């Protein structure tokens with residue numbers, strides 16, 4: 001469900017059926033805030049002065065009403081996923097131009113009243129939102145690409161909860177920290193909010209047990225690393241069963257295209273055992289082009305039970321997607337490779 005409103009007020013809501021469901025009311029004020037990253041001051045568009053924006057927490061089948069007021073110098077769209085009987089993690093984001101680089105937040109959907117998780121209730125729940133940071137106004141990055149016909153500039157840092165982390169310049173003060181006690185069970189709700197980058201995520205010395213993806217429970221499996229495409233979410237359980245200390249949670253690119261430039265920075269956050277002061281340990285992340293690891297990981301994502309797949313076809317859809325280069329006359333608007341402009345298009349036609 002995408003809902004668009006212009007400069008002022010809008011109301012949003014979704015699914016409600018049962019008698020025990022609750023309705024949550026929120027107000028989102030969209031406006032510019034100051035943000036300092038990578039040693040430079042910027043103004044970014046954010047919600048309620050927070051970056052990432054507020055986490056919405058609901059139970060399955062609740063309703064949410066969000067009153068959005070836009071005080072930013074841009075028109076903004078906010079996108080909500082339509083949810084029908086799902087549990088786990090989703091997210092909300094701006095859907096107008098590149099503003100979604102900074103306008104996003106987690107949407108946590110807990111089990112409906114009277115039911116429980118498909119796993120023992122974790123002691124701690126923590127959203128881990130992966131994103132991208134440009135050392136520019138994101139709107140100008142997009143504008144420049146549309147003007148020049150070249151690919152948009154790659155981001156300058158991958159982020160975790162809006163922060164590049166200790167490995168990037170001027171960033172260690174803001175590094176995201178999660179403090180745990182030895183023995184705690186932790187549910188990390190990992191969200192890939194990057195515009196267009198697949199990302200690996202791993203936690204040093206800790207195994208991750210995947211329990212849900214895109215707010216659907218999965219058959220559980222244990223892994224050292226997960227990979228998320230842009231827009232995807234993965235809920236993982238972790239037990240703080242290691243030597244008390246500090247361990248990095250880290251994210252960096254999985255880039256399957258050859259010779260295409262990409263942001264090769266590593267974002268970090270810290271998993272810190274209470275009162276530990278040691279230097280954090282980095283996890284070993286797969287190589288940027290490690291498709292075998294991605295395939296092995298993806299092949300393990302399965303439904304916990306038998307799924308009845310509809311076999312009757314109601315509609316045939318014919319979809320074409322085009323992505324390519326258009327020849328152009330050399331000049332400032334012809335900056336794609338070999339005198340071209342990048343172009344794309346798509347159609348969907350019902351037959």
Ligand SMILES: *[C@@H]1O[C@H](CO)[C@@H](O)[C@H](O)[C@H]1NC(C)=O
Nearest residue numbers: 005006007072073074075076
């Ligand atoms: C927002 O959209 C309205 C309606 O399309 C348009 O008139 C206005 O100029 C836009 N404002 C900005 C800041 O882009």
Ligand SMILES: *[C@@H]1O[C@H](CO)[C@@H](O)[C@H](O)[C@H]1NC(C)=O
Nearest residue numbers: 135136140141142144145153
């Ligand atoms: C994009 O990158 C080029 C090369 O680094 C730089 O000259 C240009 O200013 C950048 N533009 C934007 C909008 O980030």
Ligand SMILES: *[C@@H]1O[C@H](CO)[C@@H](O)[C@H](O)[C@H]1NC(C)=O
Nearest residue numbers: 252261262263264265266288
């Ligand atoms: C990342 O890319 C830059 C620029 O292309 C390159 O100089 C650097 O060596 C790369 N870093 C890693 C860790 O691959």
Ligand SMILES: *[C@@H]1O[C@H](CO)[C@@H](O)[C@H](O)[C@H]1NC(C)=O
Nearest residue numbers: 256258287288289290291292
């Ligand atoms: C991955 O990249 C490395 C260099 O960084 C290269 O040696 C290797 O051949 C690449 N593997 C694949 C499968 O493309």
Ligand SMILES: *[C@@H]1O[C@H](CO)[C@@H](O)[C@H](O)[C@H]1NC(C)=O
Nearest residue numbers: 259324325336337338339340
């Ligand atoms: C641009 O031209 C060179 C030389 O003909 C060629 O090797 C290269 O693949 C071309 N690049 C693209 C993106 O088509």
Ligand SMILES: [Cu+2]
Nearest residue numbers: 079080093095
């Ligand atoms: Cu969307």
